[in-house]
Amino acid sequence: MRIAQVSAHTSPLAPLGGRETGGMNVYVLELSRELARLGYEVDIFTRLDGELPRVEQVAPNLRLVRIEAGPPTPIEKEEIVGHLPEFHRNMKRFAEEQPGGYDVIHSHYWQSGWAGTLLARELDLPHVVMFHTLGEVKNRARFGEQEPRLRIRHERTIARRATAIVTASSHERLLLERYYGADPAAMHTVPCGVDLDLFQPRDRSIARERLDLPAEAPVLLWVGRLEKLKGVEILVDAVAELERRDFTLLIVGGDERAASMRAELEAQAAATGISANVRFEGAVSHDVLPWYYSAADVCVVPSYYESFGLVAVEAMACGTPVVASRVGGLVSTVIDGVTGYLIPWRCPGPFAEKLEVLLGNPELRANFQPGRPTLSRALPLEHRRASHRRCIRRRAGAAHARPRDTGRRGRLREGSLGSRHPRALTVTPPGVGAGHELDGSPELDAPPGEVETTTAADLAGLQAVRNDMKQRGGTALRRPGTVSAAPGSAVPFRSAGGRDLNGLGHERRSAGCRIPAAGT
Structure with a gap:
């Protein structure tokens, strides 16, 4: 099996601790290493951001493929959005040149998910996605976070179109179902592993x-x-x-x-x-x-x-x-x-x-x-690696076994969306070929606000936020999901269903603290 991993906005080989490098870089690299050790052929696609080899052999069966998209220099993550169409085109060109092609596409983060969704549809391949972070959840977690509506809209579309979604925890799975309308049957919870040979007590x-x-x-x-x-x-x-x-x-x-x-x-x-x-x-x-x-x-x-x-x-x-x-x-x-x-x-x-x-x-x-x-x-790494492998193989096999024009998840017929995809919107901005729309949302480089559409999943997500606020009580700040309390006031921290999320069984004095949103 040949696997195309997509990590558009950050290279797994980049030094850790930078503004855009952290746990996801470790995760993508170590997962790919382990899959390669098992005999799978793995290519990791990332954006070219320096004078570096276009294709680098990282380990046996594992290559890092740097794709031209925008200036070949480090740029802000937000700026990469405008270069995603170019990233997708060049990634597709590389994929089509490979003997035998790929069997499955595995995207990490929403920007990669956008490119992976298009590539999977064009190459008729199953698409596995892991979001790592979610825009809706970030906005609810901390007042002042400003993840754009465009990101959240595309996350919803990617989640609906994915063949499978990998989540790191049952909590993330719940949030995807509640706020993004993701299909529970398509989600697989595989907690991240840790390399116990490297991370062990030292003197x-x-x-x-x-x-x-x-x-x-x-x-x-x-x-x-x-x-x-x-x-x-x-x-x-x-x-x-x-x-x-x-x-x-x-x-x-x-x-x-x-x-x-x-x-x-x-x-x-x-x-x-x-x-x-x-x-x-x-x-x-x-x-x-x-x-x-x-x-x-x-x-x-x-x-x-x-x-x-x-x-x-x-x-x-x-x-x-x-x-x-x-x-x-x-x-x-x-x-x-x-x-x-x-x-x-x-x-x-x-x-x-x-x-x-x-x-x-x-x-x-x-x-x-x-x-x-x-x-x-x-959390042994080998067990998590095996769980992830089973998820990929099961979904890849199921996708290849069914007819290609059924209109089901990740295999939509042109012009037909089916009951789970209520609306489709085709927008073709400069540099993007016809048919590169994501159903229910505008293309990434279309001017924000020039095209608007609301899907059933959008409405469900917004309604879930409102319901949480009503059932939790408290004063809503400008961003949904945040509750404010006067210093010293007693405020219970409970979920929408009334469960005590603190696990304390009684109210706590806020003492000027921020009360976390139940959905985070």
């Missing part, structure tokens, strides 16, 4: 000496991309509330494009009097991360949303306790009270409280360190 004294850290003083760690959704500002304020002042906070991640956010965090640390305690490490290579996890007493993941939370898994594999937000996939990744703590409030106080507890109790931290055996049972 703490050696790790600290290697990183020039104090031998005994507390070390706190944050790892990821420097962006607002990761909640780093919450962590800076939280450590500023700690009674002790002998700690070191390591912030790992961020490249030159994140300079403005780093400057904000540095100013925040200075304003709270902890500049001397905070070290910005920048981006580090993946194989160096285990030294950071092993050197730290606690790894903190204060994100507003995480579809899975790979950093938490890597930290636990290295025997490091995790204090994380109770959001998204982190709920099923971190075992509250066993491998760390889950914090249901997006404000510094609760994080500071748990950090004080862990830093003041070495015995408790030691009890939390058996997270690695837990992961060995729950």
